Structure formats: C-alpha cells, structure tokens
Amino acid sequence: MDAKPLRPLFVTALVLALVIPILVAGGVGVRAYVRSSLHVAEEIRTARATASVLLRYQLDEETGVRGYAVTRERAFLQPYREARELLPREAAELGRALRELGLRDGVAALADASATNALWLRTVAAPIVARPNPRDGNALQRRGKALVDHVRADVARIQTAILTREAVIDGDTERAIDRINLVVLLAVVLVGGIGFFLASQQTRLTRTLAQHQREAAQLLSAYEAEKRVADTLKDAFVQKPLPVLDAVRFSATYTPAAEEAKVGGDWYDVVELDADRVLFVVGDVAGHGIEAAVAMVRARQELVSSAVADPDPASLLVRGNAQLLGQRARMVTAVCGIADARAFRFTYATAGHPPPVLVEPGREPRLLECGGMPLGLLPTVSYVEHTVQSLPGAMLVLYTDGALEHSHDVLAGERILLDAVAGVARSGVADAAGAIRDAIFSERTAGDDVAILTIAFAPAKRGRGVLAAGVARGGDAPGARRNTSR
C-alpha cells in the first residue's frame, strides 16, 4: 500500500502530541493559580479583619483606661483588661497573615503598632491604673491620645498595604484569565487546524482519485480511438493488394511494433509503370502511432504520385525530399526503384535506408549498396542511382530497419537477415516475405515495425523464352489475389 494516505494520520498524531501537553499544562497551571489566589484572598480577608480588631482593642484599652481615670470605677477597666489580653494574639495572627502575603510594609507597621501599644501600656495605662488621679493627669491624657493616634496611623498603613496587595491580586487574576483564554484559544486553533487539515486531505484524496479515474478513462478512450483509426489505416494503406504478374512475383509483410497501437510508420508500394516495369518503394517514417501513420501516408503519396511522369528513382527521392521538407514532416527513410522484368535489371536509390538484399539462383544473398541522406531534413540532397544487372529467378528483398535492428547490433542483424533470405530462397516458398519475417523473429522479438517486400523475376523455364513468360500483360486487376500474409 502506498504510504501517502497514512500521512494525515501521522500529522494528526503529531499535533495531538503537541496539543495534549499544552492543555494538561494549562489545566494544571490554572488549577494551581486558582488555589493560590483563593488562599491569598482568604489571607487578605483575615488580615483586614484582624487589623480592624487590633485597632478596636487598642481603642477599647484606651476607652477603658480613660473611663477609669474619670470615674474611678474599676468596672471601666474590664474592657481594658480583656483587650490587653486579646490584642497580642490578634497582632500575632495579623503578623502571620501579613508575612504570608509578603507585605513587608504591613509587617513593619504592625511591629511599630505593637511597640507603640506596649509603650502606651507602660507609660500611660500603667501609671493611670496604679494612681487613678495623678498630678500630671492631663499630660498623660495628651500623651495617651498621641500614642493611640500613632497606632491608628499604623493600622491605616497596614490596611493600605493590604489594599495595594488586593489590587495586585486583581491584576494577576486578569492576567491569569488572559492566559487561560490564550491556552483555550490555542487549543481551539490547533484542534480546528487538525480538523481542517484532515478535511482538506480527504478532499484532495477524493479529488486526486477522481482525476486519476478521469485521466485513465481519457487515455483508454484515446487509445481505443487511435487503435480504431490505426486498424482502418493499416487495412486501407498497407494491405493494398500487390499486382499479380507472370514475370514478377511479389510478396510482402507488415508487422507493427507489438507494444504500440497497431500501426507504424513503415510502408511498401508496388506500382506497375508499364508492361515490363514496376516501381517499388519501401519506406519508414520515424515514430509510431497515428501521427507517424499520417506522415507515412503523405510521404508515400508524394513519392508515388510523381512516379508516373518521371519514375527515375533518384529524382523521385529528390522531389519527395522537397515535398516533405516543405511540410516540416518527420524524418523519412526510403528505398525506391524500378524492377525491369524484360532486362532483369533493378535500378534503385536509397535515402537513409538500409540496403536491399539480392539473392540470385545458386548464389548466396548479398547486401547491395546504399547511402544517401534521409528525406525531410536537409534542403539540398542528391541521390546515387544504383543499377544491378541480374538474371531470371533473382529476388530482391526490401525491408525496413525493424528487420535488422532488433538487437541493436546491426552487423549481427545483417547476418541474420542474409541467413533468413538464403533459407527462404532455397525453399522457394510463395510467401517469401512472410517466411523471411518468421525466420528472423521465430526466436526474437521485434522492437519496431517490420515491413518486408520481395520482388522476384520469374525463373528461367526450359524450352520457353523467359521474356515470353515475363511480359504480355499489364493492368492486372488489383485485389484479385493477395500475396500478403500476416
């Protein structure tokens, strides 16, 4: 299975691995903060309350002592005694709360208040309680009021410190709330991101799949269309019946490259020029498929159409080159020539095409000369016309490079071809082209289109002139018999 579809899962796991710790840490942080802020709030409440109580006790003490000084009623000393007993406890509690809250100002003020209270007790309360009516009563009263005012101021300082702390707490709370909001927002964004990512992945996968299916369908239909057209073209152009003559025997085969649509750029043509002469062309347009086939049809038309007026092979190639060059067509290789059944002569020219093979009765087959540049590439070309004087029973084998270059070793290909031709010539089978193809490809795979055309002069017959057998008829009805085999 492809690893790609798993990618969204990996990404999701990764993001979750990031999100979960953030959320857990956020939660723990929030919980700790809430606990600590609750604790602080509690301490603040305690501190405020005890600070008030502290002041009240100081005032109770003062009121009690003053009342006693005026009335001499010992009952007035009751609140004084209670407060005097309770005040240190409250002071201790307030000190603990202030230290807990980290209010150094408050602690200092409390120490001052406690010290002042002690001073008041010693220097004001104690003398009055001991001697209710001292001589310096007024002075003591004044001193007492000043000390109590001092304690009042200290308590006010403590309250201020607590208020400041409370304001700080409020600010912290706001910030904490902001932080909580941020964590929640982050989590929402991440989770939303995962959702979006998964959704988009899903969409993309779906879309890619649909596109692949569409493309496959298009390819298939394009291929089918190409194959249909190709089959039609192949039937229409390649399997054109060969002329049937007494003096010249033809055979031909055409096998398109196996892996391509069933048409290539190879072709062969045989055209009767007059009673004794036929024009033959074997050509190869570079490439395969419909475009090559169309170029092939065009090229063979160019070559054959002008042959009636001037069948000279070399000028045929020059004209073909000019036409193909004008059309900016593909590169074309071709061999074309004339087989003269009266003179037993082959005249031909090649354009970038492998050499014809000639096999004569009682002799080994041989490769003829070749050369001449391919068609459709260069504006100035010239072709050499080769003439081979042969004899009755001779066979010329024309082919396209697929028959030679199956192993990409052209020298080995030549040997294999010559062996095949020799064998077929000895056996004398009617379908020489098919037999040659079978001999070459019985143990090999053709990587390219293969076209083979054989042209054989009728063998010499005892007691009868070859010429009499060879000539005589022209305009044999095409289609009467097919020499092609597949």
Add this chain to the structure above:
Amino acid sequence: MSSQSSLDVIRLAGELDIARRDEIRRALQPNDAGGPILVDLSEVTYADSTVIAGLLRLRNDADAAQRRIALLIGDARLTRLLQYAGLAHAFTVFDDRASALTYLAGSPEQ
C-alpha cells in the same frame, strides 16, 4: 574564427535510441562559442533515427555558422548504421581522436 576558438566536444555513449530522446536532443545542441565541433561517438554502438536526424540538423547548423565539424566513430556497427543513413558523406568521419583534432585545428573552409 580560428583555432583560438575553443573546441566544442559533444559526447554520447552506449545505445542511442528514442528512449534517450531528450538526452540526445540536449547533447546535440552545439554551444555558442563558434569553435569547431567534435562529435565523439567513439563509445556508441547503436543509433536510431532520433540520432540520425539530430546529427544532420547539427551539421546543418554547423555549416550555417561556418564551423568545422568532425565525427569520431569507434564501433563498426555504428559505422554501418551511418552508411545506411548516408552520413558517411555528410560528415568528415574519423576513427581516432588525434586525426579528428588535427582536422578540426586546421583552418576552415579550405
């Protein structure tokens, strides 16, 4: 243009067929230096029509630019293929590098 112009060496190796079309097309583009061109095919054993067409176009371009061009061939199979294609006459062909370089170093158009 003279021997001072740097030599443009185009080198291909192995079996050259349509499967290597893009590589062949790129390789057979001459540089713009204007110097002579050595097409080193000494390690090429096979060339299909893609290469034949490319070589002929290259020769055309070189002719137009009056650049000397030499073909170095090392394998008899390729020699034979180039004979089929008629390139034996279209190119000055060498089977050893030294002679090719000597030819390319000579003054052009003589």
